[in-house]
């Protein structure tokens with residue numbers, strides 16, 4: 001544990017915001033599933049881009065434009081390598097997971113979904129992996145079906161075979177649940193869906209920052225994630241898609257960059273991935289994402305997993321000692337997200353008070369209302385860990401909880 | 410000075426006793442616990458004001474020129490704040506309720522709880538109280 005702590009101190013020094021005080025106390029930031037903090041290299045990348053390189057890409061013949069275009073496309077190649085995509089043209093830049101899913105749901109349903117068809121999601125999805133599919137279903141006359149969960153906070157695949165029907169056109173599930181941290185058995189879901197020729201979309205927003213993801217090994221057909229949850233800037237995200245599918249999807253947004261030639265009679269669309277990137281993209285965000293990925297790789301994905309797992313086990317043990325704590329997930333496979341309730345204290349009350357102790361956690365339904373309905377609770381208190389969190393911060397969370405409990409006695 | 414402002418001054422005075430935030434919250438929790446829980450029959454979908462994080466139920470009656478509010482919340486701190494608002498606005502005339510800007514909240518340090526970003530339903534509750542007052546005023550004029 002000791003060399004671990006010195007590792008963590010080294011990592012913490014890379015994140016300037018961690019030196020902030022809130023309410024006169026040192027910030028304890030345990031809301032990483034909402035967004036992670038940014039290391040200095042990512043912050044410097046943004047500032048250096050605007051200080052030395054800023055130009056519009058893919059269209060200029062001048063020095064800066066060429067340089068910016070090259071950096072942007074190099075980032076795309078690095079990101080493709082990071083998730084082991086077979087080609088960088090399978091990487092589409094978006095604003096984040098939400099936009100990735102909207103892009104996919106809209107274009108996929110226009111290409112493949114018709115009245116009477118089915119879209120399969122799970123009971124534990126984030127609203128952004130439910131609502132875009134509902135919109136697509138509404139437009140096409142399809143219905144949205146749901147893979148259920150059990151009381152441990154795990155998906156139940158017993159009836160998956162009967163949920164995958166001849167009418168199912170796509171399965172859309174998260175890799176990891178944002179509200180509970182459960183790692184879903186997506187390998188089995190993908191295998192069973194593929195046996196019936198059904199493509200699978202994976203929402204990786206809560207997975208990519210915690211362990212290595214290999215989209216070819218998973219064999220998922222689409223995968224999405226957000227930069228801001230993996231140490232990169234806000235406003236940048238990725239949709240990965242197998243080329244064979246992306247090539248069959250109609251354009252999403254129309255505009256510059258996504259076309260080859262435009263006549264009023266007919267427009268010829270550009271090749272992948274540019275066809276899905278209309279308008280001037282978020283160049284600094286892409287470079288920031290590239291820098292964040294380099295930072296994660298230099299830290300080491302195995303080490304990230306190890307640090308987080310150690311701290312997660314420490315947190316579970318420490319929180320478990322507090323009388324009245326109820327963990328909402330007892331799933332066997334989990335990331336470092338801990339969702340819990342304290343006795344009968346409403347999560348909003350607990351969150352309001354814990355905040356005053358300088359501890360940032362999240363309370364509420366975590367954009368997963370169907371899941372909260374299933375658990376019959378108004379929300380949870382969620383502590384979510386990242387590579388820079390340390391045991392003493394867990395101790396501070398526990399102290400805050402104990403004081404809050406006393407206030408409600 | 411109208412009655413709402415008078416009550417507001419009392420509330421300011423009560424909250425000024427507290428030096429640190431914990432005492433203030435302890436008082437809110439106490440208020441929350443002492444606000445009578447409204448009858449189950451009021452906890453209906455139509456009385457529900459849905460904040461993103463906590464729920465507030467509000468019902469209103471009109472009696473002798475005054476609006477009587479009853480309210481409840483599933484979160485205690487929200488309920489404590491609800492009780493402060495009820496104390497100021499219940500049993501007042503529609504005109505007073507509609508006109509009052511609740512400026513006393515600024516001086517109690519409670520104002521932050523009414524910000525739209527809190528998503529606890531309190532801001533919508535105040536709007537709803539004013540709407541009820543307006544409706545009673547129109548109906549009875």
Ligand SMILES: Cc1ncc(COP(=O)(O)O)c(C=O)c1O
Pocket residue numbers: 033034095096097098099126128129174176177178203205206226
């Ligand atoms: C599982 C999951 N999917 C999708 C999203 C949406 O991500 P974003 O808001 O970055 O688009 C989130 C973010 O909370 C999430 O946790």
